Amino acid sequence: MKRVITLGQFIIERQSDFPYAKGELSRLLRDIGIAAKLVNREVNKAGLVDILGEHGTTNIQGERVKKLDIYANEQFIAALGSGGETRGIASEENDELVPITTAVSKNAKYLVCVDPLDGSSNIDVNVSVGTVFSIYRSTDSSAPLSEADFLQKGVDQVAAGYVIYGSSTMLVYTTRRGVNGFTLDPSIGEFCLSHPDMKCPETGTMYSINEGNYARFPEGVKQYIKYCQVEDDATDRPYTSRYIGSLVADFHRNLLMGGIFIYPSTAKSPQGKLRLLYECNPLAFLIEEAGGTASDGHQRILELTPTSLHQRTPLFIGSAGMVAKAEEFMRGSHRGEPLTGDPAS
Numbered sequence: 001m002k003r004v005i006t007l008g009q010f011i012i013e014r015q016s017d018f019p020y021a022k023g024e025l026s027r028l029l030r031d032i033g034i035a036a037k038l039v040n041r042e043v044n045k046a047g048l049v050d051i052l053g054e055h056g057t058t059n060i061q062g063e064r065v066k067k068l069d070i071y072a073n074e075q076f077i078a079a080l081g082s083g084g085e086t087r088g089i090a091s092e093e094n095d096e097l098v099p100i101t102t103a104v105s106k107n108a109k110y111l112v113c114v115d116p117l118d119g120s121s122n123i124d125v126n127v128s129v130g131t132v133f134s135i136y137r138s139t140d141s142s143a144p145l146s147e148a149d150f151l152q153k154g155v156d157q158v159a160a161g162y163v164i165y166g167s168s169t170m171l172v173y174t175t176r177r178g179v180n181g182f183t184l185d186p187s188i189g190e191f192c193l194s195h196p197d198m199k200c201p202e203t204g205t206m207y208s209i210n211e212g213n214y215a216r217f218p219e220g221v222k223q224y225i226k227y228c229q230v231e232d233d234a235t236d237r238p239y240t241s242r243y244i245g246s247l248v249a250d251f252h253r254n255l256l257m258g259g260i261f262i263y264p265s266t267a268k269s270p271q272g273k274l275r276l277l278y279e280c281n282p283l284a285f286l287i288e289e290a291g292g293t294a295s296d297g298h299q300r301i302l303e304l305t306p307t308s309l310h311q312r313t314p315l316f317i318g319s320a321g322m323v324a325k326a327e328e329f330m331r332g333s334h335r336g337e338p339l340t341g342d343p344a345s
């Protein structure tokens, strides 16, 4: 019989990869796993209990907040607070950073950026949602916690991951030592290693974008979409269009099968919709570790300098070959060139 490796065992075994590690990051990852299980329990009951519907408040982006967003946010703050390794949290659901002041956290060194429940508008219709998280080391854990500490570049992340609450629930994370995926076995309540060393195919045949916004897209994106739709045997085009509208689910599919996800700038939202700190950076960190790439259409996401907790950025993410091609269109290098065949060749 194959050995079942739980998330807890895996984290402990990996800890020895870091010779000077004191287990703090391992304990922090464990805390995230605990919160994910609690959120999963509520998400799975969403159709059964009276927890659906809007809570009546708005978050900093001016969007209506669902009850489950709030529940998930509370679970992550509570789990990270009682775990003792987190100094502060930047969450999509909190306008300001959340300092952790529990007694056990007084020597904490880590900062967590989290979108506790992304894609929550999908809950009412039973579509997958997710949690996205990113972990940084505080630049000076003896100084008072400040927003500036959170404004580190994505390249400085020490770990990142997501949880997908889908047809099964999975937790996928990286600490720069490969990307590993764990599926929740509800019968034993444990995340079990199911997808070791995940790799994103170099290219794929799926593109994911909200084409309803087509008229508002930059010219390069419009041209790239046309390129995806043109018939060409050599590159397996036309590609298949797949858009769930739930970032984690769209990302997870493309990570496993190859593909590109684009949320570009639009005439209405020049910075796009997605948030740099707790949506784009963690997924960019994961995709690069899995062999893919992430860009804002012109430059690497992980190199962007954050200026505020909730800032947005356009996102092009997925198979390296597909992102590179989309970037070529963004540079305008294909203006006037035929879309059949490979214009670069």
Ligand code: AHM
Residues within 6 Å of the ligand: 063, 092, 115, 117, 118, 119, 120, 121, 210, 245, 246, 247, 248, 273
């Ligand atoms: P949210 O953080 O308010 O849930 O919004 C983020 C979601 C992503 O999951 C998804 O990729 C995107 O919004 C979809 O946006 P749109 O409906 O504009 O296509």
Ligand code: MG
Residues within 6 Å of the ligand: 092, 115, 117, 118, 119, 279
């Ligand atoms: Mg979100």
